[in-house]
Amino acid sequence: MAEPSARDFVPAAPQLWTYDALSFLLTKARRWRPALLAQLSPTPEDVIADIGCGTGTQLRLVARACPSATLIGIDPDAAIRRRAGAKLAGLTPAVELLPGYARNAADLLRGRGVTKVLSSLVFHQVPLEEKRAGLAAMRDSLRPGGSLHVADYGLQRTAKMRKRFRLVQKGDGFDNTEPNAQGVLPxxxxxxxxxxxxxxxxxxxxxxxxxxxxxxRG
Structure with missing residues (x-):
């Protein structure tokens, strides 16, 4: 597909070099990333697609846990894919990085036999209809019986969490983030x-x- 325009998506961070640091500091990544990996439970037979793969942090964790799994990353940001490519260089088999949005997942992954789809810190950044379209495309990209694994801001259950989440809403926009805060993803x-x-x-x-x-996916 054609390279996405930078005007069509929210950049991962104002300066690319800050992305991993911000994720680590603001989201307790050292806790949820291992939990997401454990839930994913990769096996050598798996074909795993990371939608909105960012700089490849979660893909690298998956590759280290199961070097024989087939891994594919999709992200619309060319600069961030280049950073991911550098982070994932030298892995065997190589991780394939493709340009695209979540809504393109079914087309990009058709015929690939994807067994598991992974996504982290993507859905709170996009409008409600993009959330729906992205999830529908992820389902269509999976083999029957395949599984979806998502880590993102979800229902903000307490006043303290609602107050803290305003930091994210200021950066990524109220309209995009509020459905997540209301618990819309499930x-x-x-x-x-x-x-x-x-x-x-x-x-x-x-x-x-x-x-x-x-x-x-049933």
Whole structure:
């Protein structure tokens, strides 16, 4: 597909070099990333796609945990894909990095036999209809019985978490982030046809409540 325009998406961070540091500091990444990896439970037979893969941090964790798994990353930001490519260089088999949005996942991954789809810190940045379209495309990209694993800001259950989440809303926009704060992601997953949707973990962070979700394509 054509290279996405930088005007079509929210950049990962104002300066690319700050992205990993901000994620680490604001979201307690050292807690939720291992939990997401454990839930993903990669095996050598898996074909795993990371949608909105960013700088490749989670893909690198997956590759270290299961070097034989087939890994694919999708992200619209060319600069961030280059950074991911450098971070993932030297892995065997090589991680394939593709330009695209979540809504393109079904087209980009058609015929690849994807068994698991992964996504982190993507859905709070996009409008409601993009959330829905992205989840529908992720479902369509999976083989029957394949699973979805998402880590993102979810339902902000307490006044303290709501107050902390305002930091994210100031940066990424109220309209995009508020549906996440209201707990919309599990509802959308079910609406687009996922089965056995569940919130498996909740982490309180300095920027709000982070949730991990799991769902299955029936």
């Amino acid at each position: 509802e959308l997953m079910a609406d687009v046809g996922f089965d056995r949707v569940e919130e498996t973990h909740v982490f309180e962070t300095v920027s709000g409540s982070m949730s991990i979700y799991r769902a299955v």
